[in-house]
Amino acid sequence: MSIVVNLDVVLAQRKIKSKDLAEIIGITEANLSILKSGKAKAIRFSTLEAICKALECQPSDILEYVED
């Protein structure tokens, strides 16, 4: 996959648990797990905005383009 989700890294840097983030941004843990594992096909702007707000980061910190 060309787009890599670095949510795990940012979460570790901020020392926030997945469960807490899911609660803050208002999505289920299962959906957050899908996002972290890279299985998600798309991400809503509203979700991205909520994640960035909760983790005080930029979208580029979470998403990264890697050439195959």
Add this chain to the structure above:
Amino acid sequence: MTKNVLLKMTIAICNILRGFLVFSFLGLTVVFIYLQIDKSYFDKGTFNFETNSGGYSLIYKWKDKSVEDYSQIYKLNKIKMTSLYRMYLKLTGILVVLFLCVKEFSKVIKSVKQVETFGLGNVKSFRRLGVFILIYAFLTSYYYIGFEQGGISKLSIPFVPLFLVLLSFVMAEIFKEGVLLKQENDLTI
């Protein structure tokens, strides 16, 4: 959608229809067996071949020269044994196919009720429904009944079932598209 009256009614109608088809099969079997035990009981039972199924048809009738009217030939107790067996098997086949059609349709309605409309199961159900209706169309398109003093054969193109076959396969494709959209929506976070 668990409280939808329309869906509940449809499921109830499907169940009644399934029961009716089972009873029809039992009735057919009783007549089939009894006809071999006591033919004279069916002296007044005549066939009516005048019904129009709504399609192009080709009918061929024949009779012995000694018989004046066709109505004297087409009697249940004068049917040839081979024709009787063939008709029994054919009618059983039609009832079985109709039963399976109702079952598949019922499955689709139940899935809609459980809010699992766009699942691969419904795609398969519509495809199966198409195949069953195609078999039904094939079974009803032709018949040949031999009587002691004549007979009748009919070949027809059943447009309504064939249209339903097409509709079922189209519905399967629409549901397939729906499944893909649902999967994509489920994986959008």
